[in-house]
Amino acid sequence: MMNTTEVGAGAPGAPIVKVEERLFQNRYLVDAGRPHIRIKPHTEPSKALMALTHLCPAGCYSQNDKGQVEAVVDGCVECGTCRVLTAKTGEVEWNYPRGGFGVLFKFG
Amino acid sequence: MIRDKFDAIVVGAGPSGNAAAYTMAKEGLKVLQLERGEYPGSKNVQGAILYADALEKIIPDFREDAPLERHVIEQRLWTMDDTSYVGMHYRSDDFNEEKPNRYTIIRAQFDRWFSGKVREAGAVLLCETTVTELLRDPQGRVIGVRTDRDGGTAFADVVILGEGVNGLVGQRSGLRPELKPDTVALAVKEMHFLPREVIESRFNLAGNEGVVIEAMGTITDGMTGTGFIYTNQESISIGIGCIVSDFAESGRTPYGLLEAFKRHPSVRPLLEGSECKEYAAHLIPEGGYNAMPELFGDGWIVVGDAGQFVNAVHREGSNLAMTTGRVAGETVVWLKRRREMATKANLAEYQRRLEETFVMKDLRKYRRIPDFLHRNKHIFGVYPKLLSAAAQTWFRVDGVDKRAKEKQIFQSFRSGRTLPGLIGDALKLARSWR
Numbered sequence: 001m002m003n004t005t006e007v008g009a010g011a012p013g014a015p016i017v018k019v020e021e022r023l024f025q026n027r028y029l030v031d032a033g034r035p036h037i038r039i040k041p042h043t044e045p046s047k048a049l050m051a052l053t054h055l056c057p058a059g060c061y062s063q064n065d066k067g068q069v070e071a072v073v074d075g076c077v078e079c080g081t082c083r084v085l086t087a088k089t090g091e092v093e094w095n096y097p098r099g100g101f102g103v104l105f106k107f108g
Numbered sequence: 109m110i111r112d113k114f115d116a117i118v119v120g121a122g123p124s125g126n127a128a129a130y131t132m133a134k135e136g137l138k139v140l141q142l143e144r145g146e147y148p149g150s151k152n153v154q155g156a157i158l159y160a161d162a163l164e165k166i167i168p169d170f171r172e173d174a175p176l177e178r179h180v181i182e183q184r185l186w187t188m189d190d191t192s193y194v195g196m197h198y199r200s201d202d203f204n205e206e207k208p209n210r211y212t213i214i215r216a217q218f219d220r221w222f223s224g225k226v227r228e229a230g231a232v233l234l235c236e237t238t239v240t241e242l243l244r245d246p247q248g249r250v251i252g253v254r255t256d257r258d259g260g261t262a263f264a265d266v267v268i269l270g271e272g273v274n275g276l277v278g279q280r281s282g283l284r285p286e287l288k289p290d291t292v293a294l295a296v297k298e299m300h301f302l303p304r305e306v307i308e309s310r311f312n313l314a315g316n317e318g319v320v321i322e323a324m325g326t327i328t329d330g331m332t333g334t335g336f337i338y339t340n341q342e343s344i345s346i347g348i349g350c351i352v353s354d355f356a357e358s359g360r361t362p363y364g365l366l367e368a369f370k371r372h373p374s375v376r377p378l379l380e381g382s383e384c385k386e387y388a389a390h391l392i393p394e395g396g397y398n399a400m401p402e403l404f405g406d407g408w409i410v411v412g413d414a415g416q417f418v419n420a421v422h423r424e425g426s427n428l429a430m431t432t433g434r435v436a437g438e439t440v441v442w443l444k445r446r447r448e449m450a451t452k453a454n455l456a457e458y459q460r461r462l463e464e465t466f467v468m469k470d471l472r473k474y475r476r477i478p479d480f481l482h483r484n485k486h487i488f489g490v491y492p493k494l495l496s497a498a499a500q501t502w503f504r505v506d507g508v509d510k511r512a513k514e515k516q517i518f519q520s521f522r523s524g525r526t527l528p529g530l531i532g533d534a535l536k537l538a539r540s541w542r
Contacts (some may be wrong), residue, residue: 017367022298022387029146051356057296057363057389078151079389080274080287081294081352087286096144096276099256100236104150107299107343107386108215 019059023075030074031101037073037082038093045069046089052082077103114140114264116440117253118231119239119277121148124412124429125270126222127166131437133229137444140262141231142255144238149219152272153297153390155338155345157320158213159427166434167225171207175217177340178318179208182311186374187492188325193374194495204317212318212338212345214299242267242281242408249451250407253277266450267408268436270429273391275414283408284401289356291395291478293333293420295349296362298370300382304342310378311339322423325492327369331358332481332488335369336423337378344379346370349392351482362389394420397475403462404455409436419470421477428467435461476540484533486525494524 037060039049049069052061058075061082071082071092083094096102118129121143133139145151157180163170182199203209227233234257243252243261252263269278273292278284302310311319321337328334333350348362348369355362370379393399393416400416403409411417412429419428439458440450448454462468481487498517508516521530 017361017363019361019363019387022363022384025384025386026388048356054359054361055294055352055355057294057361059361059363077387077389078274079294080391081389083274084287084292084352084391085289085356087289094276096238096274099144099238100146102151104146105153105216105386105388107217108149108151108153108156108219108388 019057020075023058023077026075026077027104027106028074029101029104031097034098035071035073036095036097036102037071037076039069039071040091040093042068042091046086046091048086048089049091051085052092055085056082112138114138114262115444116140116266116268117142117262117264118268118270119253120270120272120412120414121145121223121226121233121235122152122219122270122272122412122429123222123426124414124417124433125268126219126226127430127433128268128270128411128437128440129231129233130166130222130226130229131434132440133226133231135441136230137441139231140264141226141233142237142239142253142262143223143233143235146236147216147220148223148233148235149216152215152219153295153388154215154426155297155336155347155423156213156215156218156426157338157423158211158218159424160207160209160211162427162430162434164207166430173221175213175221176316177212177214178313178316179203180210180212180320181313181317182319184319184321186321186323186325187495188323188327188372188374189493189496190326191373192496192500193323193325194492194499210320212320212340214340214343239271239277242277244407248406250281250405265407265444266440266455268433268440269408269410269414270412270433271414273393273413275410278401278410278414283405283410284414287391287393288395288399289353290351290482291393291399292352293349293392293394294352294355294362294389295347295392296366296387296389297345297347298366298384298388299386300344300346300379300384301342302344302382306381307339307342307344313339316341323369324488326489327365327372328488329358329360329365330485330489331355331360332485334423337375343385344382346375346379351394352391354485363387392420392425393418394478396420396478397471398478400471404452404458406452407450409439409455409458411436417467417471419474421474422470424470431465431467432462435465473542474540480536480540484536487533490525494521
């Protein structure tokens with residue numbers, strides 16, 4: 001499921017926040033085996049792709065041992081930030097989930 | 109998929125798509141509306157404030173059954189530093205009127221209600237259906253859409269794109285470019301539940317009265333952005349948003365920024381003891397007039413966020429969405445009555461009509477503001493700190509005489525921003541605001 005790394009707010013003295021705890025409140029219909037976001041194979045991520053490891057509001061992006069950026073998108077809230085930020089490098093392939101799948105906001 | 113040909117296909121069941129679909133269906137047009145979510149609202153996120161005027165022009169008696177939370181009687185604008193805020197509050201009993209002007213709403217509920225009205229008016233709504241591409245005739249005219257429902261297609265005289273900020277259909281069909289990281293904001297939001305009496309006592313409210321707080325300052329850590337706190341009946345919507353490119357450079361996480369905002373000493377007591385039941389994120393197109401794409405073409409019109417219809421300065425978007433949706437719908441009805449085709453030349457009527465509304469007037473008025481804010485990020489850090497320090501100097505009684513305090517305040521502004529800097533900021537802001 002979600003990446004389990006603890007992600008700090010990125011500033012000295014800022015509270016440590018686990019985004020998983022927040023996503024736990026949300027409703028999702030996961031389209032198992034059909035992720036709507038794919039990262040293009042790479043050896044070294046661009047600056048923009050790296051930024052997603054802190055910028056993605058659902059914490060979907062993380063860096064693996066080899067320094068590549070990976071995504072687990074089950075908790076994605078479909079904001080589109082990753083697509084916009086990497087539009088120039090084309091490293092992220094972003095589609096809407098199939099109709100009915102993905103996040104289902106109870107309140108929005 | 110669908111054999112019938114429609115007068116219009118509307119992509120999306122948010123405020124703009126619903127306004128367009130309702131306007132056309134009410135006038136007897138054959139309308140198909142496609143929504144990718146399980147139900148209308150399931151993909152939609154907003155603060156959220158409903159502006160009555162825009163909805164009244166579509167459904168005059170909406171107050172009878174729309175799911176409204178609280179009518180807004182008080183607006184608070186806060187400039188914040190790390191320990192304080194300097195506030196400008198406007199509260200008036202005049203807002204306790206028969207037909208209140210602004211309401212807080214919960215979008216998932218409101219969008220469902222609005223969609224119910226659209227269906228009552230006669231439009232056909234298909235949910236769980238993602239539009240994948242526009243269909244064109246050999247001349248390039250848009251004639252319908254393809255969906256992910258078994259690759260099914262549907263045809264219509266005109267396609268109205270109310271597909272929201274991400275707007276993939278229009279982007280991938282070459283109708284408009286991808287969003288730019290420096291003109292789009294990422295906002296994150298939480299829904300915090302509390303008993304209604306607690307909300308009313310904390311915010312000094314009676315009955316269905318509501319408060320809206322908009323905040324700027326060190327809460328965005330030097331980034332261009334704002335925070336908000338809105339009172340609903342039994343919940344508080346709290347969120348914060350900053351320009352995407354600023355986030356990328358800052359290294360901050362959006363949820364970390366929201367957490368820090370929630371823990372601010374002026375905010376924490378408002379949320380004390382609440383239960384968070386949802387965490388959402390959404391993009392807001394903040395490029396304004398200069399980022400606006402083509403609004404119409406042969407067989408298509410764009411409405412709402414997909415067309416960059418957001419007034420970032422006034423935090424208005426849903427009213428622009430509803431108004432553009434309504435005007436698009438009216439334009440299509442008008443052409444239909446005249447038995448004219450939805451050609452690019454004929455659909456130019458949409459933009460002509462929009463020019464007469466607040467939508468284009470306001471966006472044009474503020475066309476320089478996004479750039480101003482982008483180039484003057486110190487506005488969000490330096491001034492809130494200076495203001496706060498000045499207020500503290502002024503209000504703290506400590507044996508220092510008032511003339512000395514005045515001097516101290518003046519000096520702090522001069523050393524914080526230099527005299528040319530202060531004058532320059534004032535001039536630039538005035539020029540952008542005009």
